[in-house]
Amino acid sequence: xxxxxxxxxxxxxxxxxxxxxxxxxxxxxxxxxxxxxxxxxxxxxxxxxxxxxxxxxxxxxxxxxxxxxxxxxxxxxxxxxxxxxxxxxxxxxxxxxxxxxxxxxxxxxxxxxxxxxxxxxxx
Amino acid sequence: xxxxxxxxxxxxxxxxxxxxxxxxxxxxxxxxxxxxxxxxxxxxxxxxxxxxxxxxxxxxxxxxxxxxxxxxxxxxxxxxxxxxxxxxxxxxxxxxxxxxxxxxxxxx
Numbered sequence: 001x002x003x004x005x006x007x008x009x010x011x012x013x014x015x016x017x018x019x020x021x022x023x024x025x026x027x028x029x030x031x032x033x034x035x036x037x038x039x040x041x042x043x044x045x046x047x048x049x050x051x052x053x054x055x056x057x058x059x060x061x062x063x064x065x066x067x068x069x070x071x072x073x074x075x076x077x078x079x080x081x082x083x084x085x086x087x088x089x090x091x092x093x094x095x096x097x098x099x100x101x102x103x104x105x106x107x108x109x110x111x112x113x114x115x116x117x118x119x120x121x122x123x
Numbered sequence: 124x125x126x127x128x129x130x131x132x133x134x135x136x137x138x139x140x141x142x143x144x145x146x147x148x149x150x151x152x153x154x155x156x157x158x159x160x161x162x163x164x165x166x167x168x169x170x171x172x173x174x175x176x177x178x179x180x181x182x183x184x185x186x187x188x189x190x191x192x193x194x195x196x197x198x199x200x201x202x203x204x205x206x207x208x209x210x211x212x213x214x215x216x217x218x219x220x221x222x223x224x225x226x227x228x229x230x231x
Binding site: 105111 | 155157159166169172173176219220222
């Protein structure tokens with residue numbers, strides 16, 4: 001059974017830092033790209049960042065570029081999101097999501113999601 | 124960036140009703156569109172991928188159609204457990220996925 005379990009959320013002051021983790025199990029972690037998706041309170045879903053299975057390629061939404069860093073440790077089956085220079089608008093539930101790709105048919109989707117971890121940026 | 128516009132933003136329907144949600148892309152995205160269901164306090168769940176393919180285990184009352192810029196998500200006979208917010212998601216502009224703003228579905 002695929003499981004994704006996020007941790008590391010909490011209350012942080014503006015300008016502060018936080019590192020989120022996502023522990024994966026039930027699949028060959030290194031074979032799959034992973035993403036972080038966030039949801040501000042009462043709002044919709046926003047893709048934040050993605051990383052390839054090897055970790056060699058990373059991608060960011062413009063809203064977090066230069067402040068957030070995605071990484072992974074395939075030996076520990078764990079995905080990370082280092083968040084620096086946090087702003088009030090970064091307040092959200094952060095989900096990690098497993099990406100499935102069917103390249104020959106150009107099909108991509110998030111088939112498993114964690115339960116989310118809440119990040120609150122406030123003084 | 125590709126913008127995704129869903130309508131309506133909220134919808135109230137009765138059990139057994141046919142429910143339709145639309146999603147419009149700001150440019151041609153072929154059939155590179157997914158639909159997710161999110162129940163309150165829960166993570167999103169994939170329902171439809173590639174515009175019209177039903178994810179394994181998802182009830183057949185859910186369906187999707189469309190291509191290019193206009194897409195439709197349908198629940199053929201609304202059930203009480205379908206109360207949720209539904210999101211479309213484009214994957215034409217990889218890896219930068221974009222979601223629609225969501226449609227909140229309530230029981231009348």
